[in-house]
Amino acid sequence: MENLKVSDAILVREYLGGNENALSKLISRHQHRIYSFIYSKVFDKDVAEDVFQDTFIKVINTLKKGKYNEEGKFLPWVMRIAHNLVIDHFRKNKRMPKFENKGDFNIFSVLSDSNLNAETQLIKEQIEFDVQELIKELPEDQLEVLTMRIYKDMSFKEISERTGVSINTALGRMRYALINLRKIIDKHNLILTN
Secondary structure (H helix, E strand, C coil): CHHHHCCHHHHHHHHHCCCHHHHHHHHHHHHHHHHHHHHHHHCCHHHHHHHHHHHHHHHHHHHHCCCCCCCCCHHHHHHHHHHHHHHHHHHHCCCCCECCCCCCCCHHHHHCCCCCCHHHHHHHHHHHHHHHHHHCCCCHHHHHHHHHHHHCCCCHHHHHHHHCCCHHHHHHHHHHHHHHHHHHHHHCCCCCEC
16 A cells, blocks of 8 residues: 555655665556556567566666656656557567658558557557657648648648648648658658558
C-alpha cells in the first residue's frame, strides 16, 4: 500500500537524488501494465522481456542524463518508449516493407488504410504521430491546404473557395506541401513503414 501513496513524480525525483530503491518502486508499480502492452504487440514472451528490459535501460539513461521533463506523466512517457522500441524491433527484423520514396508514394494512403492487423496498426499510429509533427514544419499556406485536403477531406474547389485562391493555386500548394514533406522526411532521416 505504501507504494501507491508516493507519486511517480516524487519517486523520479528521489531516484535522481540517488535513491535507487525509488526506481525499483516505479518499475514494480508499472511492470505489469508495460509488459502486458509490449506482449500484446509482439506476442512472444522472450521478445517482450527483451523490449521491457530495453525500455527501462532507456528510461534509466534518459533520467541520468537529466532529459526527463514530463513531470506527472511518467507512465505515458515510459509507454511511449516501449511503443517506439516495439516498432524498432519490427523494423530490425524486417517484418515490414520499407518505402523507398520512389514514384508516387503517398504517406496519406498508408494512414487511410483501415484493414490493419495489430502490428500494422501500431506502425500506423506511429506514422500518424510522426506526420503530425512533420507537417508543422511546412509553410502556413501549404499546411492549410494539406490539412483541408487530407484531414478534412475537402475538394480543391472547396479549398479554393475557403482560402480565396484559385483551384490551380490550391493544387500547387498541395503539390509543394508533398514535395516539402518528402524533404522534411529525408532531413529527419525517417523511415516510414506500413
